[in-house]
Amino acid sequence: MHHESGFRRLEQFDPEVFGALESELTREREFIDLIASENYASPAVLAAQGSILTNKYAEGYPDNRYYSGCEPVDLAESIAISRAKELFGSEHANVQPHAGAQANMAVYMTVLEPGDTLLAMDLRCGGHLTHGSPANFSGRLFRAVHYGVDPDTEVLDYDRIAEIAKAEKPRLIVAGASAYPRSLDFKAFREIADGVGALLMVDMAHFGGLVVGGVHPDPVPYADFVTGTTHKTLRGPRGGFVLSRAEHCHKLDATVFPGTQGGPLMHVIAAKAVCFKEAMQPEFKEYQKGIAANARALCEKMASEGFRMVSGGTDTHLFLVDLRPVGISGREAQDVLESVNINANMNEIPYDPTPPTVTSGIRIGTPAVTTRGMRPEHMDTLGGLISQALKNPADQKELRSVRALVKELVGAFPLYPEM
Numbered sequence: 215m216h217h218e219s220g221f222r223r224l225e226q227f228d229p230e231v232f233g234a235l236e237s238e239l240t241r242e243r244e245f246i247d248l249i250a251s252e253n254y255a256s257p258a259v260l261a262a263q264g265s266i267l268t269n270k271y272a273e274g275y276p277d278n279r280y281y282s283g284c285e286p287v288d289l290a291e292s293i294a295i296s297r298a299k300e301l302f303g304s305e306h307a308n309v310q311p312h313a314g315a316q317a318n319m320a321v322y323m324t325v326l327e328p329g330d331t332l333l334a335m336d337l338r339c340g341g342h343l344t345h346g347s348p349a350n351f352s353g354r355l356f357r358a359v360h361y362g363v364d365p366d367t368e369v370l371d372y373d374r375i376a377e378i379a380k381a382e383k384p385r386l387i388v389a390g391a392s393a394y395p396r397s398l399d400f401k402a403f404r405e406i407a408d409g410v411g412a413l414l415m416v417d418m419a420h421f422g423g424l425v426v427g428g429v430h431p432d433p434v435p436y437a438d439f440v441t442g443t444t445h446k447t448l449r450g451p452r453g454g455f456v457l458s459r460a461e462h463c464h465k466l467d468a469t470v471f472p473g474t475q476g477g478p479l480m481h482v483i484a485a486k487a488v489c490f491k492e493a494m495q496p497e498f499k500e501y502q503k504g505i506a507a508n509a510r511a512l513c514e515k516m517a518s519e520g521f522r523m524v525s526g527g528t529d530t531h532l533f534l535v536d537l538r539p540v541g542i543s544g545r546e547a548q549d550v551l552e553s554v555n556i557n558a559n560m561n562e563i564p565y566d567p568t569p570p571t572v573t574s575g576i577r578i579g580t581p582a583v584t585t586r587g588m589r590p591e592h593m594d595t596l597g598g599l600i601s602q603a604l605k606n607p608a609d610q611k612e613l614r615s616v617r618a619l620v621k622e623l624v625g626a627f628p629l630y631p632e633m
């Protein structure tokens with residue numbers, strides 16, 4: 215297989231699209247990526263994802279397809295399924311959801327009827343759109359009710375969640391979030407669910423890799439369903455998956471296909487298998503510990519620079535900075551950081567008084583910088599540079615000097631040298 219020749223053809227035939235790929239490679243190399251949901255997939259993952267497996271239709275499941283010629287892709291999907299089960303210790307795995315949103319949809323459509331009650335984390339406290347936002351199918355099809363964080367401590371109050379569950383009687387409780395810096399207590403969630411006869415789904419889209427690394431508590435022993443993505447802390451291809459208890463396997467599989475999706479993306483499924491194999495290597499655990507150590511180091515440095523950390527810190531790969539003490543909005547911070555070659559996203563802080571297009575906060579995550587090889591001592595330097603930029607958002611001279619130092623820092627951590 216001659217991958218490089220494909221890129222040569224692309225360059226000749228379609229210089230415009232090739233140009234976008236080249237610009238993206240330059241951007242990834244020259245920017246520090248602190249977007250908590252992003253990472254850099256390995257060349258092996260990229261090779262599988264960019265492969266001829268994209269050509270194959272394979273509606274159905276291994277050894278039970280609606281098309282002929284599926285033996286090779288059956289092999290790829292069977293490997294992905296067995297590795298997912300082994301990696302997470304689950305009874306069943308479905309690796310076909312195209313992304314995290316589809317994984318969540320699959321579970322909802324497996325256990326809920328339209329109008330049924332779903333209890334999940336409030337979007338404004340760190341939950342995800344697919345956790346019942348009115349802008350999303352999950353809020354339109356189901357009766358979504360929400361729990362938030364305690365306004366004073368900014369952490370989950372499990373007694374309060376139990377009260378809401380008793381009052382609302384959900385059929386499904388969802389634990390997991392996009393912007394919650396603390397680890398979750400799955401035993402507490404299980405007890406709350408059992409107390410009201412609800413099923414429990416954990417959405418580990420963000421922290422799946424940390425679970426493998428033993429850095430975050432493991433949801434699998436407690437949850438009826440666990441959904442995840444492969445492209446965040448797991449550092450694989452863009453995609454989703456669902457783990458479940460054996461009793462739900464047939465219904466779940468039927469909900470993914472034919473219930474909510476058509477043909478599976480076999481190239482992505484092969485790349486998920488590669489991702490799971492990478493996650494089984496001993497160094498992957500070290501990588502995950504490195505992510506958490508870097509998040510702690512960067513968070514502590516920024517706190518020492520006078521920024522307020524939501525909930526006072528982090529247990530995970532991400533933290534949320536309340537920018538109000540330095541008098542800058544999340545949007546301004548995102549733009550200023552971009553101007554010095556740092557990408558991080560504006561984010562609401564809990565009970566944020568400003569609209570989601572402005573926000574008072576910024577979300578910072580360390581999976582990508584850890585993949586590049588950065589360590590806590592580099593987080594100290596980086597935290598200083600972020601602080602310098604955010605405290606001088608209108609000083610072009612200062613920003614130019616920060617940008618030069620950021621370029622020097624990333625220059626020491628080459629990305630995709632083989633490309």
Ligand code: PLP
Nearest residue numbers: 313314315342391392417419443
């Ligand atoms: N669930 C959570 C908690 C997420 O943070 C995300 C993505 O950010 C998703 C689900 C959806 O994943 P995707 O963007 O792959 O659809």
